[in-house]
Amino acid sequence: MFTAFELFLSDEVQSLIDHFAAVLDLRVTFFSADGRELRRGRHMRNSDYCAMVQQEIGTLKECLSMDTAKRAEAVAKRGIIDYRCHAGLREAIAPVFIHDKLAGFLMIGQFRTGDEVPGCMLSRCTSAEQRERLEKAFHDLPEFNAEKLEDMLGLFKMLIDYIVVRELAVLQGDRLRHEIDRYLELHCTEDIRLPEMARKLGRSVSTISQFLRRNYQTSFKELLIERRLEKAEEFWRANPEATVGEAAFAAGFTDQFYFSRVFRKRRGIPPGEYRDRKRRESQPDKRDN
Template sequence: MLNNHPIHFYKTARLNLREGQSLAINEESNHYCVFYVSAGKGTLASGDQRIKAEEGKSYFLKDIGKLTTAASVLMSVYMLSWPKEGDILSGFLSDRLAEQAAPRMVPLWEDLQKWNKEKSISARCRFQSLLWDMLAILTDEVEVDTVEEAAELIRNSMSRPYTVAELASKANMSPVSFSRAFRKRTGMTPKEFLNTERMKAAKELMLQKKGITAKEVAQQIGLQDEFYFSRLFKSKEGLPPSIFMKRVKERIAVVSQLFLQDHLLSLGVQPVAAPSYPTVYPASSGVPSYLHQQLEGTMLLNAEKPFKPEDILLTQPDRIIKTPLHNDQLQNVLLSQQEAVHHLPLQQDWRQYLYEISSMVGCESRAEKIGKEIHCLECKVRDELCPLTKKGTWAVLWIRPEEIRLYGQGNHALLDLLFQGLGFQPHPDLHGEGYRIVSLKEIAALNPDKLLILWSHERDVWRAAQSPVWNKLRAVQTGEVYFPDSHEWDPWGPLGRKRLLAELPSSIVKGKLKA
């Protein structure tokens, strides 16, 4: 019986996650957990599963999980956990729980938290009553995930699409109510969603099916009129299918742990295969969000593991761009296609990659134009930042869960940009290259005038700031600590560099921490 459990058997919490932040849940896998997203959205990863975590939805987690935010808005999550030993609740729960609006659920969660903290018998009774109320709401016989199920039906039946009336019937809703609910969840009408999915499928077919024609693509996505398909594709993507297919006239696969697809895309070439980092960018298929849409149709190879030769060969590449891989990984795929492999040595400057790739694909003049454009943008940003950079010396930190990395004066794309390109003055006692793992005491001994904290999560910065040593730092005392939202800052490619430069001035100002 629930009454046999002490109130501290159950733990409640409310957590706020900022953009790109991740939260490990049930790390020892000895608890069950229910959590509710009251605001924002993200991705929940557990085992081999990745699902969207969205506002108004609850999730039952049986094993280790990782929650990562996706949107720029703050993500708020309520959580209830309890030990598997002695559990009596899991039998009432399933992987799919009823969706409920925040105005109904938040007061309930707040009361659960309130009475969970109290120790009296009265508090225990109130907590137990509220807990059963919440379970009743979450297990209501309501249409759970009707929109997601309808969206999946649309994706899987493009050749014979369902009507709105048919989808509404499957959701036990009227067509008007269904259309309203669908638009609220997806931001599109069912027809708009169908056409969007068709265009995604069309891009994948054009990239992955060598020699396919526009007419064949149209037929495979359920459009019998090739000319209508062409008009629809152009209205959605900004260019006709014939031009899109020219982007992959020569089929290029990137076998690298660098995002060299950034350089290719900037030159107007979309690779048929390219690296991704699913745990770093879980919300955008393993690549930075600014590359996500442009890589629709590209096979994304998991660069966190050794590449599988069969995945690369499946894309039928005409040419492979390869850089040296970590741990000297051997790729058998390259042994049978040496004549098609362009070996690219690791470079010190992003432009070297751009110019060599542009020479390979015959876009040298375009690369020169890109180089000049970014140089002008760097000069503009340097002038904007001058009031901030003209006085004082800087140190750059990455505060991680298990360590603090102090970066040196160069030999790193972002450090070179800051110290050589944008006018930041490195502390003279900084080491030369790479990074060193340091303690706060060592940072205090260095005592730079200004601190720039990059790529870090808020919880790790907050933890460091609780140390008494933190408050002794000159930069902290003078209010010269800057913690911009830099999760996706990657200046190794033209698109990433432009994105970084566009965000840098305002992000640094907004990210200034109070003394």
């Protein structure tokens, strides 16, 4: 089964966030639950301003420390944290919980809400030329007024909520497929019917039928036939001298001729030929003796 971590990084989620960030010219960063940076949004390198602040002025440690503190604060709040970083930019970070388990974080940032470069940053510049470049890099960043910031954060929250709902649906769907496969593994040799399985799994017949058709383009009947054919193959591996009829009945087929017809259609060869081929493969080559 997929983990919450793998689903959090699914292509659909990344594409959704990438489009959101591209439209608003924001930087988006994905973090794992333990705070490791996983990836940035599509084509979104570090801004010139942040690159200068972190590398030339030497505040990378401060950036990382603030990121860590804000992630912890967001987890404690179980919601989005919006704040101003030490370099004067606005950022927001949101924890993503799936089945009440922290899957990771999304962080948006590198935008400004004012025109003034923080004095603490300017005071660290070592030359007028560096100061001028820092100011230019700052003013090149996208700017949000208070109203637009509120709207952007509202949209960000809606995206997070959508991701959680989508991931929960995927996780639940994956769990249902696991339950179906497990049930067939245990009972495929019996005379089982879809209504009986649905009742055992606590689902409706229509829910399971629609789930299999929509997500796997198959049906309960097709899955049952396939699992029974696999059982027949397993039976022959353990009993290479068994007849076609014995393998058919051991796998849950009540009609040997139906079994032969289905086996040939799905495997491309008659069941007897399959058995003989596997028997030859299992025997040691006499030329090696």
